[in-house]
Amino acid sequence: MTSKKHRRPAWRPTWRISHTRRATLAATAMALGAAVPAYAEEKDESAETRKALPTITVTGDAVESATGPVTGFVARRGGTATKTDTPLIETPQAISVITRDQMEAQSALTLRETTNYTAGVVSSNFDSRVDRFKVRGGDAIEYLDGLQRSYGVYNTTRADPYTLERVELLRGPSSVLYGQGGIGGVLNLVSKRPQAERQREVQVQLGSHSRKQVTADFTGPLDTEGKWLYRLVAVNRDSGTQVDHVPDDRILLAPSLTWRPSADTSLTLQALYQKDKSGSLIGFFPWQGTLLPSLYGQIPTSTFTGEPGFDRYDTRNTSLGYLFSHRFNDTWTFRQNLRSTESKVVYNSSYTSFTANRLTGRPARPVFNADQRTIERDLIVQLNGGKMLLLDNQAEAHFKTGAAEHTLLVGADFQRNETSQLTGRGRAGALDVYAPVYGNYSAPTFLTRQPAVLQKQAGIYVQDQVKYGRWIGLLGLRHDKATTDTEGRPAVAVDDKATTKRAGLVYLADGGWAPYLSYAESFLPLGGADVNNKPFKPQRGKQWEAGVKWEPEGQRTSFLAAVYDLRDTNRKTTDPTNPLNSVQLGEVHVKGLELEYKGSIGRDWDWVASYAYTDARVSRSTGSDLGKRISGVPKHTASAWLMRRFSIGGVPGFSLGGGVRYLGKSYDGMDANPVPSVTLLDAMFAWDNGPLRLSLNVGNLTDKVQLTTCLARGDCFYGQRRTVTAAATYRF
Template identity: 60%
Template sequence: MPTHHLARLPRTAIAQAAFLVACSACAQAQTAAPAAAEATLAPVTVQSGAERENPTAPVSGFVAKRGLSATKTDTPLLETPQAISVVTRDQMEAQGVQTLRQVTAYTAGAVSNYFDSRVDSFSARGATVSQYQDGLLRTYGTYNSSRPDPYTLERVEFLRGPTSVLYGQGSVGGVLNLTSKRPQAETAREVQVQVGSHARKQIAADLTGALDANGQWLYRLVAVGRDSGTQVNHVDDDRVVLAPSLTWRPSADTSLTLQGLHQKDKSGSLIGFFPWQGTQLPNQYGQIPRSTFISEPGWDAFDTENSSWGYLFSHRLNDSWTVRQNLRRTVTEVDYRTIYTSFTANAATGRPARPVFNSDNRTVVRDAVWNLNTGRMLLIDTQLEGKLNAGATQHTLLAGLDVQRNHSGQSAWRAVAPSIDVYNPVYGNFTAPSASALVRQPGVAQRQLGFYAQDQITWGRFTATLGLRHDSAKTDTEGRPAAAVDDKAWTKRAGVTYQMDGGWAPYVGYSESFQPLGGLDVYGTPYKPTRGKQWEAGVKWQPPGQGISAFVAAYQLRETNRKTNDPANPLNSLQIGEVKVNGLDAELTASLASHWDLTLAYGYTDAKIARSNAGDQGLPVASVPKQTGSAWLSHRFATEGRGGWTVGVGVRHTGSQWSGSSAISTPSATLADALLAYDAGDWRVAFNVTNLADKVHITQCLARGDCFYGQGRTYALTSTYRF
């Protein structure tokens, strides 16, 4: 990280500290106000009965009814004027998820097109989905971080549509917020052993409880160790994770949780970037096997090391005001070595700049790449929350200041590698480069400062949510002052819900987003950020006293300033591109008293290019399935408690996708999953199967010339002992 970047960090801390002091002063002034003013504060009501659900703590079953991601406050999902899904720990366990992309497999409108060892990527509503963890950005840069392990997560919240008013820069797709497992006051310990397909062997442990008799100190330790192969020959999926956390609660008003994570992964190239022929289109030698590895054994790698530390702090200043601050520092190192089907043109042979077979229809030319990637992130989010009464209305006020300091670096080497037979690969004709061949690339530093304010107003059965934010996002490329970008933007959100009898809540909402692109066109003009606007209307349903949560949401959104081709210069891009999306998301999640758990989800996305110079105006947006759907049903055969057999089955459907070319499209695919488990006291044994029929399916074909395979049948036998 450059020295000038580090020099700014103390000022970040000073700014955050000043904001904390200002928050405290504001709250203290409110406390010291005259008695007449104090009379307007909301009364404190003590309720008997079951304890209210905590949006960061464990939830029994599939249904959560409160969340943090949509408002950054503890808010019932019924009062959120935007479609949001929560995947609980119990749902992840029942469906046997092994990767983050599997977590959202039964969530409406979420699409993950790549079965990839490098990243878990998602899209929704025609655009990418940003990933956050505990309310802070999880990654910055490309292929310079580890994939999260679902075993370390308590829940995952998926907020659809533009979310910049709370999170700053991001696309119109939405936010996937991961909630880490945190220390709990009640002692709970488990050890888990798992074996499965591709010689998978994993051991994991999750231990939590109080360290002292008064419960002021709580701990949690989550650990994972794995040795595994994959469906692609010579590619491992090995992992070691250690995630300790410690909570100090000196009083009911104050909480400080320290979090740490160290993760090391060893994997390789699951994706070969195979040509259309031999994957989706026919080839005289048949379809390329999913297990084909065309890189070089012993050299190919995607090895990551990720270390992070941070804290979650909360202090209630008085009955009305609470101040919070979350901080995380992350350092990642990635050794990425791969050889894949070439995109390099050869004028002498007439080879195009896309993946194709050689004339023998068996061999392909390959590109070889070696990158050493680094990532450095410092994230701080400080919030002041107040609860006040004003006449017949109740207000939950939120003011926030968040800061990001991110840096990505890379050393790179690239070359054309010898051809290989994809139907009978023979290795050893590739000469690996030495470290001296790596060339250091300019580092990229990004700084963001955001101020946001929100008011959640309750009046009778109405709840209105109003939000406003201002961001300043600066990006500097080392040694390239002309490429410096300084973007500023205001974003807004407004919505209202109405709670009816029977747990019904219709709503309507408006939200915005902005996302800096960075870089310059050939005329030296910086690219403007893309901007998104969305209108959404829907209805939510949570019948009182029942474990059911459902919603239907219709939306219309527009994203502007997308890059399109410059007809006067093929090496340039203009910013007149515009995408319009109309769609509908519907989802039902239930955990019923008769031991049935189920999810139903459907997504309809009509994403069209509204303005463009590329001759594609009016065509669908590439790689966006128009329809997706899923259903999961499981039943526990027990009269009480967790004992007995559990049987479950799920079906997932992804519709066909426009590739961006009339020459090929991505076909639809329907896959099935299954569960068989037995609980006996402290023991649980579960057998999960993904892609039960072992269907060979293509997840995506691109106009640039390549297609990608999805995950074949995998199984896992998991034995868990709780004590």
């Protein structure tokens, strides 16, 4: 961040660059920068040229859009809640926006870390395979630019925050607009897009566990008229992790190209190539030695339960798509978004065994052997694949009926998702987790082809936002048809249909206050079947929510308070008697409160503070889980971050910030094995003056060892230890 004097204009994007791999990586990035045409150099402007160039307004609020850059932590507009560019205060549902500036200040290295200071989000699971987000007792489904980002399990890459302009969290059921979705909500990632103003940056980042990363982000016009805009985002990382023998390497290229032949038409072509190399960060450690006492103390967080040279989680993801928009007249605009994605994953892992042994009395959960030092290990090999084709058509109309102003949205979307897998299982020798000796294993020599799963879903939806004086109403209706076919298993074919509804009302009161009330539903076809070949029923949710938002005029602050009551039926969870099987709960009932406050003072201070109360329990079941709390969902969570910009000895551009995060006690799903509450501290110091930004960020400042979750099936998971990250960003 910059000082008041040198802070970038409000219309400019935030520029940031991440860790270094080697000196050659930095040279590569600089070569990339040299290769990009620099069409925005100063030129003599004729009257004709000035007429052709796009108009740029320097008033920050006037140019803010639902997808563009935002200065500071506070966004005023969003597109996730309505699929239209709408002020957040006019949306009758709780939504949070994490801006590029906030991600930069807090040095969010993973998508999981972008939500560390967002009310009610539990994303502390330290996992190299996926980013998980618990919201309102359920999972938030990831979307990218309004289209679902992934389908299936362990068959795709994790999103890189450096490629994102913002992250928007829409809490609660949201199927009216998105079809597939659970009660947790939608986590919509908004990608960086080509900009009309030339901007180029390179960043080198060094950090804990030999982290070396270099990133580059170039954007601007390709012609003098500004009809062609480009953007190229690149990431190259070579890194270790807090777990021995587990890398965190990445190569990513994300080019995009925008064609704007007129003010009414825009076509943005997007592509992504991402290749990651990692392994198993999760050890599936037994309760003993983590949550419970052990003869030899706590299992070290760096312990690797796999086999060096065998264990891997290597992913490759390629996608192509476009975002198209055409405005026919003052009333009608048509949009079409499409993306095709193919992903492949090589997943080899040896992990703490869940296999029972009747002869020795060993239970079907991770436990120590009699020596209280060694664990038995199972071994798995998977070659996973996924293909996705997604299409969303939208027609938006603006018109009046008397004194009422309407924003009508009519849409039809379609997706086709296919997953494939080759798998093999085996055994590895017992491992001493306090003094590991590796090499005792035999990899499977034969892999079995699992049945491919094909899911198709088509939906039609309609939404009307009606503004009448100070009142804003929202009505939405959607119908979905989803089919799931498993190759060679016609008995488990699923044909689901669902109609979902949404309604809300907002009142724009004096002083920037806006109380609201809303109702929403969700529909999530699960596909597949349990071990008895019984198809899973679709998951359904419904929610009532009431709240108030506050955005005082003339201030860059926003406040949200929301209470909700929601019910989730047919939720799939791990079978406590068989970890390789899943069962469906009758009903989960969640009640809660969320508070979030963001703002800035005179561009010298930025802050965010949040609190959430979440009571999530099984409310209907024929099993022993009736009335039990949902695993891994703390009743209380809170966080606060404060950052100050200042000068030292007359030199401007310094900033100092810090944060505190609190995660309350959680349980294993059977109200046993309570995971203690934890308080974590973060800190940052930066100097940003002119083209150069230097920063130092420390996560988990006191290096506190934490457990994020312990499950009734017998295993516990560690959280992230202290991470130190130093970055140098050069903008030119």
